[in-house]
Amino acid sequence: MKDEPRRVEVALGERRYLIVIGRGLLDDRELLRDCVSADEVMAVSNETVGPLYLERLESAFAARRFASACLPDGEHEKRLESMLPVFDTMLVNGLSRDCQVIALGGGVIGDLAGFVAATYQRGVDFVQVPTTLLAMVDSSVGGKTGVNHPRGKNMIGAFHQPRAVIADLAVLDTLPDRELRAGMAEVIKYALLGDRDFLDWLEAHIDAAMARDPAAMAFIIERCCRNKAAIVAADERESGERALLNLGHTFGHAIEGARGYGDWLHGEAIAAGMCMAARMSARLGWISAAQRDRAITLVERAGLPIRAPDDIGPARFREFMARDKKNRNGELRLVLLRNLGDATVTADYDPRALEATLEAVGHE
Amino acid sequence: MKDEPRRVEVALGERRYLIVIGRGLLDDRELLRDCVSADEVMAVSNETVGPLYLERLESAFAARRFASACLPDGEHEKRLESMLPVFDTMLVNGLSRDCQVIALGGGVIGDLAGFVAATYQRGVDFVQVPTTLLAMVDSSVGGKTGVNHPRGKNMIGAFHQPRAVIADLAVLDTLPDRELRAGMAEVIKYALLGDRDFLDWLEAHIDAAMARDPAAMAFIIERCCRNKAAIVAADERESGERALLNLGHTFGHAIEGARGYGDWLHGEAIAAGMCMAARMSARLGWISAAQRDRAITLVERAGLPIRAPDDIGPARFREFMARDKKNRNGELRLVLLRNLGDATVTADYDPRALEATLEAVGHE
Incomplete structure (x- = not known):
């Protein structure tokens, strides 16, 4: 028997959204498809988390135009230059202004992919799928996106609220x-x-x-x-x-x-x-x-x-x-x-x- | 005798702003100080226009914290990497979230400096001082900011409205x-x-x-x-x-x-x-x-x-x-x-x- 997911609303008027919390959400295709409504989907992950979970997103969105990019893992990847290959993948795959970005990873991926979404073609929607405890409780909620500058953390970025946050507790089982x-x-x-x-x-x-x-x-x-x-x-x-x-x-x-x-x-x-x-x-x-x-x-x-x-x-x-x-x-x-x-x-x-x-x- | 500047309002509710059009506005320190209200000012220009007009801004804002950066001239500078030295100057000069960015130049500088303003510390105010006919009639008005990607023009950017646009017709005298x-x-x-x-x-x-x-x-x-x-x-x-x-x-x-x-x-x-x-x-x-x-x-x-x-x-x-x-x-x-x-x-x-x-x- 599965517990019903818990839902927390972030009350931001027109930009309000739900945080869905539960075990096994990444296996719930219906939920994923509800939360990510676009016909064009871009998943951004890292080389640690991507191989574990990207396939589930890919199969949930098999009927849509789906592209993905995996960055090297780590905080030092959270910089402006790391965004270029992500934009490149999106353009090569012909993703339009109506696409949605999924951030699949911890705080680094969430912040960077959120900033990619905030700035691709002057802004597209995005959904957070946090895979660390830190991202679940903090960085995936609230719309702060951005990258570091060698002279200071999070110095370049934008406020850009996600459309939804999907926190699958099962991913914490393998968290170091x-x-x-x-x-x-x-x-x-x-x-x-x-x-x-x-x-x-x-x-x-x-x-x-x-x-x-x-x-x-x-x-x-x-x-x-x-x-x-x-x-x-x-x-x-x-x-x-x-x-x-x-x-x-x-x-x-x-x-x-x-x-x-x-x-x-x-x-x-x-x-x-x-x-x-x-x-x-x-x-x-x-x-x-x-x-x-x-x-x-x-x-x-x-x-x-x-x-x-x-x-x-x-x-x-x-x-x-x-x-x-x-x-x-x-x-x-x-x-x-x-x-x-x-x-x-x-x-x-x-x-x-x-x-x-x-x-x-x-x-x- | 000087003609009174003409004023055009861009009616965007809370983000409404004025376009001021007239000859000699860059010599009108009072107007400049009215339009740029922050105690910390960052001017972004290029190597063609900067040497001609940057000094006037510098003297108008002599009593404030003032920094500036001049990029090489040309459309091929309108890319993500060109933003890094601008951010660097802002951070080295300790400019806070309360600073304002002045874009002094044509469309390239306006778009790039506007995007810098949209993303520095997740967004600061900016003022457009267009120095080309194209920037005066088009790119400095309307809040589209951004840079090019090798695969497409203006593919990375944000909507970020200026606080004011100052169009000094005298600068057109030296426009090629x-x-x-x-x-x-x-x-x-x-x-x-x-x-x-x-x-x-x-x-x-x-x-x-x-x-x-x-x-x-x-x-x-x-x-x-x-x-x-x-x-x-x-x-x-x-x-x-x-x-x-x-x-x-x-x-x-x-x-x-x-x-x-x-x-x-x-x-x-x-x-x-x-x-x-x-x-x-x-x-x-x-x-x-x-x-x-x-x-x-x-x-x-x-x-x-x-x-x-x-x-x-x-x-x-x-x-x-x-x-x-x-x-x-x-x-x-x-x-x-x-x-x-x-x-x-x-x-x-x-x-x-x-x-x-x-x-x-x-x-x-």
Whole structure:
């Protein structure tokens, strides 16, 4: 017997869409055909995931014009030049403005294929089929698409909402442990930034989750999608509240940039970044030392790094942080914790707390 | 004594903006500062135009954070890779999401800088300062931005409306004759596709226009901008009427593609393309031979090519035309003339008229 898929709506008026969550969705041709309505389909994947799942899409869309491209795996492929072979495949196959792009993969593929869809012939529809925990709970929802620039992460991109997100929990069975942990960093993020009840639940169930207990995973993914859907619906273009989703990301992006993209996984960098945000918040007196440690302990229990590499000095951190998209008029805006489950975006903090946190990198 | 600038509004609701047309606008610091409101300004130009006018922008915005980049001149620079050094300059100069991009140049710079603005940090504002006749009457108005792909023109891009368009007629004084003629192709296009009175006026004043009579140029630019503004306001995303602006472009883009971008100027290719559209419309019996010849004669009086190069065969034409963004479900949609001053977008035509027109390329 199969459970009915869960559905989460992202309420964006004309651009509203459904996130469908369940086991075996990639084998459900009817669902796939419902979600991807175009007569012309372009699937974008990578060399790890493509060989596993691309065939299912191909057979579901056998009656349509179907083309696909597989990029090499990894964050360093998320750049402008990697889009060219994808455009090339689309043009060689004569795909028109009425085609739809399917992003089959993790965050890198989702962001890149979404940006391809945003810019092919000035914009075509796309559907996200996330294959990592991180993509299911975060990057496939919300319409942020784009690529990295050598000088900063996600610096080139567009807001382009998907038509649907199809999260097949069965694909998580083969997800490498390191990727599972990296995804858990974003899961913990939702708890810390605004969902205290979920934080309590996570502390009680983190071991089950790390053991891939199906019920725990299903609960986690739906909960995170609901959290993200609510935030995105309230602030699609990140003029306010949506920036909270960047908890740990200003520090984390600096770690990724300083190490070179792909050395640390995004989720690993965000994990260490959240711990830095917790330490800085404690230095400011906004949370207690006990609360700080509670946050860090949860990150550690998920098998994630709680410290940035000690070879990134304060100057290097500041160099990357200065390019953060949240900054306004040269002020460094950070997402910090006023409480566990209550984050805020602010440039109004004692700069000595930031300085001390950067100085202590690797040592606390 | 200076004439007051003329102002044309593009009515796009929240994204409405003004086109300001007049002599000496680039010396009007107050106007420039009004139109470009951001504290951080990025000017994008080319190596021909930049040395002439960039300094005026720099001094107008001396009190702000100002950066600039000059690309090599020419259509073959309009590609994805050319955007990278522009992004690089913006990041090195620490420009935030609140910056504004100024496109100072012709159609290539306008399209490319507009696409840079559409995608830098997922979108920043931009202002068009067109320096060619073609850019003033066409490419700087309407929000189509993008770059070419080796397999097709404008295949990668976004809709991104400018905040303002500043058309300084004085810059046309130094515009090379060939560029002036190329711009006149788009001017004639507006007359043929939907403005019969303007067609009559053009036939009476084409010699004055080609001699750069200031009053004639001012009239032409305002008239074309009003025509384009009305069409864009009615159909921003080109779901219908806006495709009329593509008169001559399906044939013209094929000429550009087959010759390699930059050999023929865009306006030259469009001129020959409009003559092909007129000949095909006459073959269909939609216009008379006399009307066809009237259209072709006007193109010829503007010093523009009335024939495509005879080394592009029908197969090559079809290859490029098959990739046109207007096509739907494999049907080749063309902009054809039902009358002088009355164009239509349709796939409902006798294919033999197209075949005969392609067969006769270079010979009629």
